Amino acid sequence: xxxxxxxxxxxxxxxxxxxxxxxxxxxxxxxxxxxxxxxxxxxxxxxxxxxxxxxxxxxxxxxxxxxxxxxxxxxxxxxxxxxxxxxxxxxxxxxxxxxxxxxxxxxxxxxxxxxxxxxxxxxxxxxxxxxxxxxxxxx
Amino acid sequence: xxxxxxxxxxxxxxxxxxxxxxxxxxxxxxxxxxxxxxxxxxxxxxxxxxxxxxxxxxxxxxxxxxxxxxxxxxxxxxxxxxxxxxxxxxxxxxxxxxxxxxxxxxxxxxxxxxxxxxxxxxxxxxxxxxxxxxxxxxxxxxxxxxxxxxxxxxxxxxxxxxxxxxxxxxx
Numbered sequence: 001x002x003x004x005x006x007x008x009x010x011x012x013x014x015x016x017x018x019x020x021x022x023x024x025x026x027x028x029x030x031x032x033x034x035x036x037x038x039x040x041x042x043x044x045x046x047x048x049x050x051x052x053x054x055x056x057x058x059x060x061x062x063x064x065x066x067x068x069x070x071x072x073x074x075x076x077x078x079x080x081x082x083x084x085x086x087x088x089x090x091x092x093x094x095x096x097x098x099x100x101x102x103x104x105x106x107x108x109x110x111x112x113x114x115x116x117x118x119x120x121x122x123x124x125x126x127x128x129x130x131x132x133x134x135x136x137x138x139x
Numbered sequence: 140x141x142x143x144x145x146x147x148x149x150x151x152x153x154x155x156x157x158x159x160x161x162x163x164x165x166x167x168x169x170x171x172x173x174x175x176x177x178x179x180x181x182x183x184x185x186x187x188x189x190x191x192x193x194x195x196x197x198x199x200x201x202x203x204x205x206x207x208x209x210x211x212x213x214x215x216x217x218x219x220x221x222x223x224x225x226x227x228x229x230x231x232x233x234x235x236x237x238x239x240x241x242x243x244x245x246x247x248x249x250x251x252x253x254x255x256x257x258x259x260x261x262x263x264x265x266x267x268x269x270x271x272x273x274x275x276x277x278x279x280x281x282x283x284x285x286x287x288x289x290x291x292x293x294x295x296x297x298x299x300x301x302x303x304x305x306x307x308x309x310x
Contacts, residue, residue, distance in 0.1 A: 005149040018152070027165045033153065034169035038177065039214075047180040047214045050173030055215040067217075094141040134141030138148045 003043045003084075004099040005036055007138040008129045015138045016125060017078060020105030028070035032078050032105075035066045040100050044082065060119055063103075063126065073110035079103045079122045081129065094134025101129060101137070176218060178285040179234060183223065184212045185258060185283070186230040189273040201225045231277065237284070255287035264290070265297075275300065 007017045021029045035052045042048040049066070056063045056079075066078040083090065084098040103126050108114050129135060156162045187197055194212065198205040203222065210216040211223075220234070227234050258276075262269040272293070276283055279296040 004146040006144070006146050007148060026159060026161045029156070030162045030165035031169045033156070034166050034173060036149075037153075038170065038173045042177065045213050047184065047212055048177055049214050050176035051214075051217040052173065053214055054217060055210075091143075092141055094144040096143060096146060099146065134144055137144055137146070139145040 001097070003040045004095065004097055005040050006083075006095075006099050006101050006135070008101055008103045008125060009136045009138050010125065011128070011136075016104035017102040018138060020078070020107075024076060024105075024107075025070055028068050028074075028076050031068045032066050032076060035068070036078070036080075036100065036102065039066075043098065043100070044084075059116065060123070063122070069110075075108045075110060075112075076105065077108070077114070078105045079126070081126055083135070092133060101135070103129060174285060179223065180212065180214075180218060181286055182283050183226050183230065183232070185273050186232055186277060187212075187226070189270055189277055190230055192230075197226065197229065201229050254290050255284070256290050257287055258283070261288055261290060261293060265294075 007015050009015050035049050039049045039053050052067045064080045068076040081101045194208040195205040198208040258272045262272045
């Protein structure tokens with residue numbers, strides 16, 4: 001069964017991932033969204049995402065990133081969390097079923113690494129998401 | 140009990156974006172590319188299962204760390220072509236890029252691929268075990284393309300296989 005795809009909404013009402021996607025070129029956004037749909041249709045533990053969906057490690061353990069590239073070899077990343085628990089717990093979170101939560105996105109130049117401060121900013125949003133009951137998502 | 144959230148935002152957003160022909164074209168191209176990679180990896184995992192190999196055993200046979208195989212089959216890492224090729228070689232398969240001869244039909248519409256079924260669908264339709272379907276494909280060279288099998292070709296191979304005389308024991 002396909003998972004839901006939902007977008008984290010910040011306390012100020014903004015939706016960071018959508019703001020990021022809106023700033024991407026049409027082609028980059030299409031590629032990132034295609035990965036999300038493929039993963040949601042064949043969710044973990046199945047192989048899915050064509051190699052553009054990767055589990056993150058270290059300080060970003062528990063997060064998954066969607067990887068895309070664009071003009072000037074720019075690298076685009078969407079950071080996601082998975083919401084999968086027993087039905088009662090999902091109901092407590094307000095979710096009708098397992099979901100792939102898109103937290104935010106970041107861009108970096110080719111052959112550069114994102115800084116820990118960038119990842120920390122992602123985790124701040126992710127922590128806010130996980131602390132919210134019910135979850136706060138774009139509706 | 141929390142209120143039930145409306146999770147339809149993504150579908151509504153995608154529906155709106157699909158109205159842009161440039162977006163739709165790129166999205167469909169990207170999905171084909173993703174589906175092809177996913178299909179190859181899943182086929183290899185099916186072959187691994189059919190061969191009765193654990194992921195750890197497969198890793199040992201190709202001189203890789205077991206975690207690399209676990210990650211590959213669970214989409215937790217970027218597939219490395221050399222690793223994919225090594226696995227295919229060990230399982231008696233090969234990775235090929237086959238030019239499409241016809242335009243790929245849309246998922247929801249019946250077309251030339253309507254006769255192509257997944258191993259699960261074929262097993263159910265023919266009333267045989269899924270592992271048997273995969274075994275026949277491997278042994279008789281019936282291609283599993285994008286996770287699907289040509290039903291007519293499979294049935295023909297199955298009939299030919301059943302018609303073959305049984306080898307007499309040499310012992």
